[in-house]
């Protein structure tokens with residue numbers, strides 16, 4: 001790996017110049033990773049888990065290098081964050097320049113240009129040909145909370161409808177919005193009130209058309225909540241943590257129409273699907289929906305913590321001055337990174353690249369499915385694809401098989417993430433900076449691990 005000499009010693013340098021190869025020099029985890037994990041157990045709260053036993057020291061392109069010098073194929077992008085690649089050159093340069101200039105003022109004390117530029121870019125790039133405003137925050141959960149605040153303020157109503165399998169974060173309000181109890185909510189209540197859950201469209205399991213699934217959801221909303229009490233419908237266009245569930249065609253437009261007709265704000269959570277990931281800049285574009293408000297985070301700033309709410313100017317501007325913000329929200333360092341990240345998506349045409357990776361993924365995964373009835377479903381869009389593992393006879397979720405495959409591919413030097421309400425979904429979220437060769441090698445290792453797993 002490339003080494004940088006500094007006054008305090010040498011450090012490995014990441015970014016795309018790292019050798020783009022899978023290379024195992026110790027078992028996984030190696031002794032150095034193990035040392036970090038042992039210290040973690042003594043110093044870090046247990047509730048902060050980790051899904052792979054590997055301590056990273058450098059990353060870039062399609063690889064992570066661990067403390068022992070192993071180079072692993074990255075099929076997770078830190079959960080869809082490093083779409084432009086880890087330590088992407090433009091991001092590194094922009095952050096270094098900004099850190100040397102000024103690190104913080106608090107935007108709500110003294111504004112600066114880069115925050116405004118990020119807002120302008122979001123207003124331009126998000127779906128909808130109307131006057132928009134943006135507000136920046138630190139995390140996806142914080143963006144979702146603020147979208148709900150804004151929708152309540154604008155409509156003067158309180159109810160929020162969310163869906164089965166939804167994931168919106170781990171703060172108090174977003175725990176209430178998230179569906180799954182273990183591990184996200186269990187024992188952490190009481191949760192925020194006025195949150196109502198509706199059935200999702202899940203074609204593999206419900207077999208319903210988008211129209212029928214939407215009619216089912218709307219009928220339930222009308223009986224259990226009523227539009228006159230409802231501030232917002234909040235939905236992920238493709239559910240992330242819940243299992244990469246792609247709703248049937250027509251489901252999302254029908255919900256949007258009902259929301260628009262009933263003075264209900266239609267909030268689309270694109271925290272995981274946003275920024276080229278699905279083969280369009282935002283997934284909403286592929287489903288024919290135009291959010292009133294859209295929440296973004298993960299892929300927005302090349303790994304720096306930043307999130308946003310963007311939407312119709314009249315809704316966004318309804319909150320009083322001082323009602324939105326936060327000490328670090330829209331930090332100048334994160335904003336510099338976001339500008340460089342957005343420039344990278346556009347100039348390197350990563351939307352198109354996500355589509356190419358999507359074709360490679362869907363061809364390979366469908367080939368695996370044709371040969372293995374335990375793969376019940378292949379689904380997703382662009383560089384956000386998944387396989388759902390099931391009992392071939394009953395269709396019951398097979399979480400144990402999923403865990404075995406996850407562990408087996410890690411031992412072979414592939415970082416892979418799982419998800420799903422029942423823990424039986426393997427998701428592929430490669431950096432858009434990965435090469436075809438590395439992605440193909442990674443998928444091949446998953447296929448072999450699956451074939452070897454009883």
Ligand SMILES: *Cc1c(COP(=O)(O)O)cnc(C)c1O
Nearest residue numbers: 139140141167168169240271272
């Ligand atoms: C990850 C995620 C969140 C929460 O984002 P954090 O930055 O972890 O708070 C919210 N919504 C969706 C769809 C996500 O994938």
